[in-house]
Protein backbone atom coordinates (compact mmCIF):
# COMPACT_ATOMS: atom_id res chain seq x y z
CA UNK A 255 0.00 0.00 0.00
CA UNK A 256 1.30 3.45 -0.98
CA UNK A 257 2.41 5.72 1.85
CA UNK A 258 3.64 9.28 2.18
CA UNK A 259 5.57 9.76 5.41
CA UNK A 260 7.00 12.67 7.34
CA UNK A 261 9.61 11.86 9.97
CA UNK A 262 10.72 14.62 12.35
CA UNK A 263 9.98 17.37 9.81
CA UNK A 264 10.69 21.00 10.71
CA UNK A 265 9.68 23.87 8.41
CA UNK A 266 11.32 27.29 8.75
CA UNK A 267 10.23 30.60 7.26
CA UNK A 268 12.11 33.86 7.69
CA UNK A 269 13.29 34.13 11.28
CA UNK A 270 13.01 30.47 12.28
CA UNK A 271 10.91 27.32 12.56
CA UNK A 272 7.15 27.74 12.19
CA UNK A 273 6.42 24.06 12.76
CA UNK A 274 8.78 21.50 14.26
CA UNK A 275 9.34 17.79 14.56
CA UNK A 276 6.23 16.53 12.76
CA UNK A 277 5.84 12.85 12.01
CA UNK A 278 2.83 11.48 10.16
CA UNK A 279 1.80 8.90 7.59
CA UNK A 280 -0.73 9.42 4.76
CA UNK A 281 -1.99 6.02 3.63
CA UNK A 282 -3.62 5.17 0.30
CA UNK A 283 -7.40 5.15 0.62
CA UNK A 284 -7.46 6.90 3.99
CA UNK A 285 -8.21 10.41 5.24
CA UNK A 286 -5.88 11.94 7.83
CA UNK A 287 -7.28 15.15 9.37
CA UNK A 288 -4.72 17.73 10.50
CA UNK A 289 -6.37 20.28 12.76
CA UNK A 290 -5.25 23.04 15.11
CA UNK A 291 -5.59 26.75 15.80
CA UNK A 292 -4.73 29.52 13.33
CA UNK A 293 -1.02 30.08 12.90
CA UNK A 294 -0.10 26.58 14.13
CA UNK A 295 1.83 25.94 10.91
CA UNK A 296 -0.56 23.65 9.02
CA UNK A 297 -0.33 25.51 5.70
CA UNK A 298 3.46 25.69 5.96
CA UNK A 299 3.59 21.94 6.57
CA UNK A 300 1.44 21.18 3.50
CA UNK A 301 3.59 23.51 1.42
CA UNK A 302 6.70 21.61 2.48
CA UNK A 303 5.12 18.31 1.37
CA UNK A 304 4.11 19.54 -2.10
CA UNK A 305 7.38 21.42 -2.58
CA UNK A 306 6.12 25.02 -2.49
CA UNK A 307 8.78 25.49 0.21
CA UNK A 308 11.60 23.22 1.37
CA UNK A 309 11.65 21.74 4.86
CA UNK A 310 14.79 22.34 6.92
CA UNK A 311 15.01 19.20 9.09
CA UNK A 312 13.68 15.63 8.86
CA UNK A 313 12.65 13.36 6.04
CA UNK A 314 9.71 13.29 3.62
CA UNK A 315 9.30 9.98 1.77
CA UNK A 316 6.93 8.33 -0.66
CA UNK A 317 7.08 4.55 -0.39
CA UNK A 318 10.37 4.89 1.54
CA UNK A 319 12.01 7.03 -1.14
CA UNK A 320 13.12 10.51 -0.05
CA UNK A 321 11.44 13.33 -2.01
CA UNK A 322 12.82 16.27 0.00
CA UNK A 323 15.12 17.42 -2.79
CA UNK A 324 12.53 17.14 -5.57
CA UNK A 325 10.91 20.19 -7.12
CA UNK A 326 7.22 20.91 -6.90
CA UNK A 327 6.70 19.73 -10.49
CA UNK A 328 8.56 16.46 -9.79
CA UNK A 329 6.45 15.85 -6.67
CA UNK A 330 3.33 16.56 -8.67
CA UNK A 331 4.44 13.97 -11.24
CA UNK A 332 4.90 11.52 -8.35
CA UNK A 333 1.20 11.97 -7.65
CA UNK A 334 1.18 14.62 -4.91
CA UNK A 335 -1.65 17.08 -5.54
CA UNK A 336 -2.06 20.15 -3.34
CA UNK A 337 -5.28 22.15 -3.17
CA UNK A 338 -4.16 25.44 -1.71
CA UNK A 339 -6.33 27.89 0.24
CA UNK A 340 -8.72 29.97 -1.86
CA UNK A 341 -10.83 29.00 -4.85
CA UNK A 342 -8.24 28.38 -7.53
CA UNK A 343 -10.56 28.21 -10.51
CA UNK A 344 -10.14 29.94 -13.84
CA UNK A 345 -13.26 32.12 -13.65
CA UNK A 346 -13.65 32.91 -17.33
CA UNK A 347 -13.34 29.26 -18.41
CA UNK A 348 -16.27 26.85 -18.32
CA UNK A 349 -16.46 24.00 -15.82
CA UNK A 350 -15.45 21.57 -18.59
CA UNK A 351 -12.46 23.70 -19.59
CA UNK A 352 -11.32 23.99 -15.97
CA UNK A 353 -11.40 20.21 -15.52
CA UNK A 354 -9.85 19.48 -18.93
CA UNK A 355 -6.74 21.40 -17.80
CA UNK A 356 -5.80 18.28 -15.83
CA UNK A 357 -8.11 15.59 -17.24
CA UNK A 358 -6.42 15.74 -20.68
CA UNK A 359 -8.65 13.04 -22.23
CA UNK A 360 -12.40 12.60 -22.69
CA UNK A 361 -12.17 9.21 -20.95
CA UNK A 362 -10.80 10.79 -17.77
CA UNK A 363 -13.40 13.54 -18.08
CA UNK A 364 -16.17 10.92 -18.10
CA UNK A 365 -14.67 9.22 -15.02
CA UNK A 366 -14.54 12.56 -13.19
CA UNK A 367 -18.12 13.49 -14.04
CA UNK A 368 -19.31 10.10 -12.79
CA UNK A 369 -17.89 11.09 -9.39
CA UNK A 370 -19.20 14.68 -9.59
CA UNK A 371 -22.80 14.39 -10.85
CA UNK A 372 -23.67 17.89 -9.59
CA UNK A 373 -21.04 19.36 -11.91
CA UNK A 374 -22.31 17.49 -14.93
CA UNK A 375 -25.42 19.70 -14.84
CA UNK A 376 -23.25 22.86 -14.95
CA UNK A 377 -20.57 21.56 -17.29
CA UNK A 378 -20.87 24.36 -19.87
CA UNK A 379 -21.37 27.18 -17.36
CA UNK A 380 -18.64 29.74 -16.86
CA UNK A 381 -16.96 28.89 -13.54
CA UNK A 382 -17.41 32.43 -12.21
CA UNK A 383 -21.18 31.93 -12.31
CA UNK A 384 -21.11 28.94 -9.93
CA UNK A 385 -21.78 29.18 -6.20
CA UNK A 386 -18.84 29.04 -3.77
CA UNK A 387 -19.55 25.40 -2.98
CA UNK A 388 -19.79 24.48 -6.66
CA UNK A 389 -16.52 26.29 -7.38
CA UNK A 390 -14.82 24.18 -4.72
CA UNK A 391 -16.30 21.08 -6.41
CA UNK A 392 -14.57 22.19 -9.60
CA UNK A 393 -11.31 22.54 -7.66
CA UNK A 394 -11.75 19.01 -6.25
CA UNK A 395 -12.71 17.64 -9.68
CA UNK A 396 -9.63 19.19 -11.25
CA UNK A 397 -7.40 17.66 -8.58
CA UNK A 398 -9.12 14.26 -8.96
CA UNK A 399 -8.72 14.43 -12.75
CA UNK A 400 -4.94 14.62 -12.33
CA UNK A 401 -5.17 11.08 -10.85
CA UNK A 402 -3.23 11.84 -7.67
CA UNK A 403 -1.91 9.24 -5.26
CA UNK A 404 -1.94 11.77 -2.43
CA UNK A 405 -4.18 14.80 -2.07
CA UNK A 406 -3.39 17.65 0.33
CA UNK A 407 -6.44 19.83 1.01
CA UNK A 408 -5.91 23.18 2.77
CA UNK A 409 -9.01 24.74 4.38
CA UNK A 410 -11.36 24.08 1.50
CA UNK A 411 -14.23 25.44 3.61
CA UNK A 412 -12.81 28.97 3.81
CA UNK A 413 -15.66 31.39 3.05
CA UNK A 414 -18.26 28.60 2.91
CA UNK A 415 -21.11 28.01 5.34
CA UNK A 416 -20.81 24.66 7.18
CA UNK A 417 -23.92 23.39 5.39
CA UNK A 418 -22.32 24.11 2.01
CA UNK A 419 -19.02 22.54 3.03
CA UNK A 420 -20.94 19.45 4.16
CA UNK A 421 -21.91 18.80 0.52
CA UNK A 422 -18.20 18.47 -0.30
CA UNK A 423 -17.52 15.86 2.38
CA UNK A 424 -18.95 12.81 0.54
CA UNK A 425 -16.90 13.85 -2.49
CA UNK A 426 -13.70 13.90 -0.42
CA UNK A 427 -14.66 10.50 1.02
CA UNK A 428 -15.25 9.21 -2.52
CA UNK A 429 -11.82 10.39 -3.64
CA UNK A 430 -10.21 8.57 -0.70
CA UNK A 431 -12.31 5.46 -1.41
CA UNK A 432 -10.88 5.41 -4.94
CA UNK A 433 -7.46 4.76 -3.36
CA UNK A 434 -6.10 8.28 -2.84
CA UNK A 435 -4.40 9.16 0.46
CA UNK A 436 -5.90 12.43 1.73
CA UNK A 437 -4.37 14.91 4.18
CA UNK A 438 -7.22 17.22 5.20
CA UNK A 439 -6.47 20.54 6.92
CA UNK A 440 -9.75 21.96 8.10
CA UNK A 441 -11.13 24.69 10.38
CA UNK A 442 -14.47 22.87 10.81
CA UNK A 443 -12.81 20.38 13.13
CA UNK A 444 -15.82 18.23 13.92
CA UNK A 445 -16.78 17.86 10.26
CA UNK A 446 -13.21 16.88 9.39
CA UNK A 447 -13.04 14.36 12.25
CA UNK A 448 -16.39 12.96 11.13
CA UNK A 449 -15.01 11.78 7.78
CA UNK A 450 -11.39 11.09 8.77
CA UNK A 451 -9.93 7.69 9.54
CA UNK A 452 -7.11 9.21 11.57
CA UNK A 453 -6.41 12.65 13.00
CA UNK A 454 -3.72 14.72 14.68
CA UNK A 455 -3.54 18.17 16.26
CA UNK A 456 -0.86 20.81 15.92
CA UNK A 457 -0.67 23.92 18.09
CA UNK A 458 1.97 26.65 18.35
CA UNK A 459 4.20 24.93 15.82
CA UNK A 460 4.26 21.53 17.52
CA UNK A 461 2.31 18.28 17.43
CA UNK A 462 0.09 18.39 20.50
CA UNK A 463 -1.80 15.17 19.68
CA UNK A 464 -0.05 12.53 17.59
CA UNK A 465 -1.68 10.70 14.70
CA UNK A 466 -4.29 8.22 15.87
CA UNK A 467 -7.91 7.20 15.30
CA UNK A 468 -10.10 10.23 14.48
CA UNK A 469 -12.90 8.82 16.63
CA UNK A 470 -10.77 9.20 19.77
CA UNK A 471 -10.70 13.00 19.28
CA UNK A 472 -14.25 13.24 17.93
CA UNK A 473 -15.65 11.46 20.95
CA UNK A 474 -13.62 13.30 23.59
CA UNK A 475 -14.11 17.11 23.42
CA UNK A 476 -11.85 17.61 26.45
CA UNK A 477 -8.97 15.76 24.74
CA UNK A 478 -9.48 17.93 21.65
CA UNK A 479 -9.64 21.15 23.69
CA UNK A 480 -6.46 20.29 25.57
CA UNK A 481 -4.67 19.52 22.30
CA UNK A 482 -5.82 22.85 20.81
CA UNK A 483 -4.34 24.61 23.82
CA UNK A 484 -1.05 22.95 22.96
CA UNK A 485 -0.69 20.73 25.98
Ligand SMILES: Nc1ncnc2c1ncn2[C@@H]1O[C@H](COP(=O)(O)OP(=O)(O)OP(=O)(O)O)[C@@H](O)[C@H]1O
Nearest residue numbers: 267268272273290291292293294295296297298299
Ligand atom coordinates in the same frame (compact mmCIF):
# COMPACT_ATOMS: atom_id res chain seq x y z
N1 LIG B 1 5.28 33.48 3.61
C1 LIG B 1 5.56 33.55 4.91
N2 LIG B 1 6.69 34.16 5.36
C2 LIG B 1 6.98 34.22 6.67
N3 LIG B 1 6.21 33.69 7.65
C3 LIG B 1 5.08 33.09 7.27
C4 LIG B 1 4.69 32.98 5.89
N4 LIG B 1 3.51 32.30 5.83
C5 LIG B 1 3.18 32.01 7.11
N5 LIG B 1 4.12 32.49 7.96
C6 LIG B 1 4.10 32.34 9.43
O1 LIG B 1 4.18 30.96 9.72
C7 LIG B 1 3.39 30.64 10.86
C8 LIG B 1 2.48 29.49 10.52
O2 LIG B 1 1.54 29.93 9.52
P1 LIG B 1 0.66 28.90 8.69
O3 LIG B 1 -0.14 29.70 7.71
O4 LIG B 1 1.52 27.83 8.19
O5 LIG B 1 -0.29 28.32 9.84
P2 LIG B 1 -1.75 27.71 9.75
O6 LIG B 1 -1.85 26.73 10.86
O7 LIG B 1 -2.01 27.22 8.37
O8 LIG B 1 -2.65 28.96 10.05
P3 LIG B 1 -4.05 29.40 9.40
O9 LIG B 1 -5.05 28.39 9.89
O10 LIG B 1 -4.26 30.77 9.98
O11 LIG B 1 -3.86 29.41 7.91
C9 LIG B 1 2.66 31.93 11.25
O12 LIG B 1 3.34 32.51 12.34
C10 LIG B 1 2.76 32.79 10.02
O13 LIG B 1 2.80 34.15 10.39
